[in-house]
Amino acid sequence: MPDGFTPSEQIKSAGPPHGQRRAGNGDGGGSIVCTGTPEEVAACAASYTGQYLKRML
Numbered sequence: 001m002p003d004g005f006t007p008s009e010q011i012k013s014a015g016p017p018h019g020q021r022r023a024g025n026g027d028g029g030g031s032i033v034c035t036g037t038p039e040e041v042a043a044c045a046a047s048y049t050g051q052y053l054k055r056m057l
Contacts, residue, residue, distance in 0.1 A: 008037075012032055013034050014030045014032055033047045034050065
């Protein structure tokens with residue numbers, strides 16, 4: 001595991017509203033893309049977090 005990371009049992013990956021991409025933290029809200037263990041989120045193609053995790057696991 002990379003320095004600065006701690007193991008997680010559950011991750012919620014949130015994304016921008018459907019069809020919208022906006023700059024800033026939380027501008028316009030967002031929606032849950034996927035939830036689950038790090039391995040489950042890594043398998044979710046729609047999750048940018050999952051794409052990053054896939055390289056780390």
